[in-house]
Amino acid sequence: MGKHPPATELSAIADKPSPTLGELSMMASDDLKTQDIALLNLRCAEGLPGSEDLDISRSLKTLDRWANKVRQETERTIVNFYTEPDKYENSIAYYRMLMLVTVLQQDFGVQYNPDRIEKIDFTRSKDLFIHGMINSDNGGTCVSMPVLYTAVA
DSSP, X not given: OOOOOOOOOHHHHHTSOXXXXXXXXXXXXXHHTTSOHHHHHHHHHTTSTTOTTOOHHHHHHHHHHHHHHHHHHHHXXXXXXXXXXXXXXXXXXXXXXXXXXXXXXXXXXXXXXXXXXXXXOTTOHHHHSGGGTSSSSSOBOTTTHHHHHHHHO
């Protein structure tokens, strides 16, 4: 059932010199829109309180591993959708997003930080950027979780 062409691996980005935040801020819109969302998010977090242990290359490799696991699990279980599509709102996109969230939560422990559901601490970069969920048990927030899901998807 539908093999997909390999996505650009974030680890390939991690192994190349990546633009600094200053370089990104000077890019033309057409160049900036070609940059990876995870790289952009991680670059924005650099130097902020809570990012002292941020390793962009390691983070991108982790996200790449997570994306591969999501792809594998989705392909392994896609028969569930075709067998009972009504359980998934008759939408393959719905099924794929459900698998994305399920794998990230169950296999990699990605979750909301319950201490930040009501009160986000805007002085903590780990609450605002994706590195708070990568190689960290900080957890995410309404600000960081959508970016992480988009980066892995």
